[in-house]
Amino acid sequence: MDATLLQQMLLGALLALSVYLPLRCGQLSLATPGFYAVGGYVAALLSTQVPLLAGSGSTSPLWALLLEMLLAGLLCGLLALGIGRVVLRLRGIYLAIATIALVEILRVLNLNLPFTGGATGIFAIPQPFATPLGYAGFTLVLLLAVCWLCAQLEQLRLGRAMAAIRDDELASASLGIDTQRVKVLAFVASAVLAGLTGAIAAHFLNSWNARLGSFDASVTTLAFVVFGGSRLWLGPVIGGLLLTALPELLRPVGDLRLIIFGLVILAGPVLFPQGLITPERLAAVRRHWPAGRSPEPVP
Amino acid sequence: MSDLLQLLFNGLSVGAVYALFALGYTLVFSVLGVINFSHGAVFTLGGYFTYLLIGGAVGANGLLAHAQLPFALPFWLALPLAGFGSATMALLIERLAFRPLRQRQADPLLALISSLGAGVIIVNLIQLLVGAESYSIPTTALGHLPAAITIGGAQVRSVQLLLLAISVVLLVLLTAWLEGSRNGRGLQAVSEDPVTARLLGIDSDGMIRLAFGLSGFLAGVAGGLVGLSISIAGPYFGIGYGLKGLGVLVLGGLGSVPGAMLGGLIIGLAEACVPADWSGYKDAVSYGFLFLVLLLRPQGLLGKALPTKV
Numbered sequence: 001m002d003a004t005l006l007q008q009m010l011l012g013a014l015l016a017l018s019v020y021l022p023l024r025c026g027q028l029s030l031a032t033p034g035f036y037a038v039g040g041y042v043a044a045l046l047s048t049q050v051p052l053l054a055g056s057g058s059t060s061p062l063w064a065l066l067l068e069m070l071l072a073g074l075l076c077g078l079l080a081l082g083i084g085r086v087v088l089r090l091r092g093i094y095l096a097i098a099t100i101a102l103v104e105i106l107r108v109l110n111l112n113l114p115f116t117g118g119a120t121g122i123f124a125i126p127q128p129f130a131t132p133l134g135y136a137g138f139t140l141v142l143l144l145a146v147c148w149l150c151a152q153l154e155q156l157r158l159g160r161a162m163a164a165i166r167d168d169e170l171a172s173a174s175l176g177i178d179t180q181r182v183k184v185l186a187f188v189a190s191a192v193l194a195g196l197t198g199a200i201a202a203h204f205l206n207s208w209n210a211r212l213g214s215f216d217a218s219v220t221t222l223a224f225v226v227f228g229g230s231r232l233w234l235g236p237v238i239g240g241l242l243l244t245a246l247p248e249l250l251r252p253v254g255d256l257r258l259i260i261f262g263l264v265i266l267a268g269p270v271l272f273p274q275g276l277i278t279p280e281r282l283a284a285v286r287r288h289w290p291a292g293r294s295p296e297p298v299p
Numbered sequence: 300m301s302d303l304l305q306l307l308f309n310g311l312s313v314g315a316v317y318a319l320f321a322l323g324y325t326l327v328f329s330v331l332g333v334i335n336f337s338h339g340a341v342f343t344l345g346g347y348f349t350y351l352l353i354g355g356a357v358g359a360n361g362l363l364a365h366a367q368l369p370f371a372l373p374f375w376l377a378l379p380l381a382g383f384g385s386a387t388m389a390l391l392i393e394r395l396a397f398r399p400l401r402q403r404q405a406d407p408l409l410a411l412i413s414s415l416g417a418g419v420i421i422v423n424l425i426q427l428l429v430g431a432e433s434y435s436i437p438t439t440a441l442g443h444l445p446a447a448i449t450i451g452g453a454q455v456r457s458v459q460l461l462l463l464a465i466s467v468v469l470l471v472l473l474t475a476w477l478e479g480s481r482n483g484r485g486l487q488a489v490s491e492d493p494v495t496a497r498l499l500g501i502d503s504d505g506m507i508r509l510a511f512g513l514s515g516f517l518a519g520v521a522g523g524l525v526g527l528s529i530s531i532a533g534p535y536f537g538i539g540y541g542l543k544g545l546g547v548l549v550l551g552g553l554g555s556v557p558g559a560m561l562g563g564l565i566i567g568l569a570e571a572c573v574p575a576d577w578s579g580y581k582d583a584v585s586y587g588f589l590f591l592v593l594l595l596r597p598q599g600l601l602g603k604a605l606p607t608k609v
Contacts, residue, residue, distance in 0.1 A: 028408060086594060087593075087594075089594075090593055090597060092408075093332075093333070093334065093408075093553070094549075094553075094593060094597060096408075096411070097334075097545050097548075097549055097589065097593070098589070098590065098593050100542065100545060101545070101546065101586040101589045101590055101593075102586075102590075104542060104582070104583070104586045105583050105586045105587065105590070108579070108580060108582050108583040108586075109583075111579060112579040112580055215538065215542055216538075219336070219411075219412070219415050222411070222412065223412055223415070223416075226409060226412045255423075255426075255427050256427070258419065258423040259419075259420055259423045259424060259427065261419065262416045262417070262418075262419030262420035262423060263416065263420060264416070265412060265413070265415060265416030265419060266395065266396055266413050266416030266417050266419075266420065267413075267416070268412070268413075268416075269400065269405070269409035269410075269412045269413045270395075270396070270399045270400060270413055273400070273403060273405035273406065273409055
């Protein structure tokens with residue numbers, strides 16, 4: 001497989017997990033592309049403006065990328081902490097609309113602030129990796145780490161609290177769960193992940209502009225999660241990988257590809273309201289291949 | 300004084316279109332409790348229908364290059380026909396993207412995605428058929444109306460006045476219909492409580508179709524009006540309106556018809572007040588309002604506060 005496509009798919013899976021985290025405690029936030037854009041601008045600005053991080057100008061050291069990711073994650077996390085405390089008082093569709101507005105406000109700021117390069121954005125971002133395969137390897141490590149964390153979450157008290165809030169927020173609060181704290185935590189984690197992904201993507205794409213964090217991206221990333229299934233962490237990963245690959249794989253059909261993509265997004269929720277990956281289907285697969293059997297009961 | 304009047308007219312004519320647009324969102328939201336993300340695409344479609352019906356020719360790109368209808372209708376006839384065309388599309392979307400989910404009693408949030416899929420299909424079909432270029436409806440379509448008239452020292456384009464007049468008439472008719480007619484009150488009953496409405500013998504599914512048809516009609520007319528007053532800037536031009544419409548919707552209160560009108564006018568006026576030096580930030584006005592309203596008064600200006608159900 002083409003390494004460039006593989007890298008795009010891995011980035012898609014990371015963004016899908018970023019949407020999944022708040023959704024795991026029942027909060028539909030579409031803010032991911034906003035933080036993705038902010039993370040990308042942090043990396044793009046630092047690596048083109050700070051001589052120490054810019055390396056030779058065309059290639060940059062790996063530690064510079066790691067430092068940029070740290071700063072991007074930190075900035076997005078702090079932003080999300082401030083914003084999350086306010087917007088997470090909203091529920092359901094109101095939260096979704098508020099986060100769409102947040103993405104749009106960030107987009108307008110990115111387009112108009114004096115240091116973000118206007119509509120053309122930032123160009124010639126130095127490359128920490130020489131090939132797309134290098135990027136894909138690095139991103140795969142990050143994706144596996146995030147997947148491992150998400151899998152751990154199922155066992156932890158925090159993960160159970162998130163599931164409880166998703167099922168019934170009032171009942172969880174009455175059982176002593178600090179629901180606001182858990183929700184803000186999930187929102188911050190989602191933003192940090194989106195920021196990290198943006199920092200990698202800015203280098204990979206070589207240029208960065210405000211269009212990368214738009215409403216279209218909000219919906220595409222949400223489609224990843226809905227398509228893959230929002231009940232297990234595996235769902236968004238599969239959804240992100242498949243749906244990012246789809247428009248590229250459909251390239252041979254030319255102009256029809258986006259129409260077919262639209263059909264998939266339309267038919268997906270109608271045919272599989274639970275998404276592709278559900279605990280029931282996973283259990284059925286495990287019964288089929290007992291080697292991969294796990295002792296945990298189906299929730 | 301004339302500057303202020305100019306500002307007022309500019310703001311109101313933009314705001315009236317926002318109001319028409321947001322009303323379509325509100326009608327569907329009030330009966331289903333979800334946002335129809337294909338609304339922007341239906342609006343775009345209305346613009347294209349109007350352009351074709353007044354006898355406009357397709358450009359050099361797309362499968363239908365250089366095609367043209369064999370007749371050219373006057374604008375006043377083309378606009379309502381375009382509205383009916385968009386309404387038909389909205390009904391089709393209801394059938395394909397909303398009804399199957401309702402029948403399976405799936406999570407209503409899924410309709411956000413399926414309706415968006417419908418929007419993606421429409422936008423790309425338009426691009427495939429007539430290309431990505433922008434079209435403008437010539438003001439000669441209006442016949443012998445003067446280009447601009449002077450009111451109290453302010454130069455007002457007659458297109459703007461027409462836009463304002465048509466929007467106001469539609470808004471008044473819609474309100475009267477909702478309050479006065481049997482179907483209009485049925486629609487209100489379904490939006491209040493679909494189960495009770497069904498028990499009272501109201502055809503909920505029919506009312507939902509009615510809401511979609513009306514919302515599509517309003518979107519189509521708004522699309523034609525914007526095509527006349529500004530231009531149809533390619534297949535994607537409805538998306539920006541779709542997002543701003545969300546701001547209008549929340550400002551007025553989700554599901555409130557008078558709220559959508561008031562919200563549209565307020566945001567139109569507020570945008571007109573943004574100084575030219577800051578015009579890049581104009582698009583953020585609607586979202587800034589939206590944020591403030593959500594934080595200070597989540598039910599919107601004219602919406603009802605819902606008690607939390609335990």
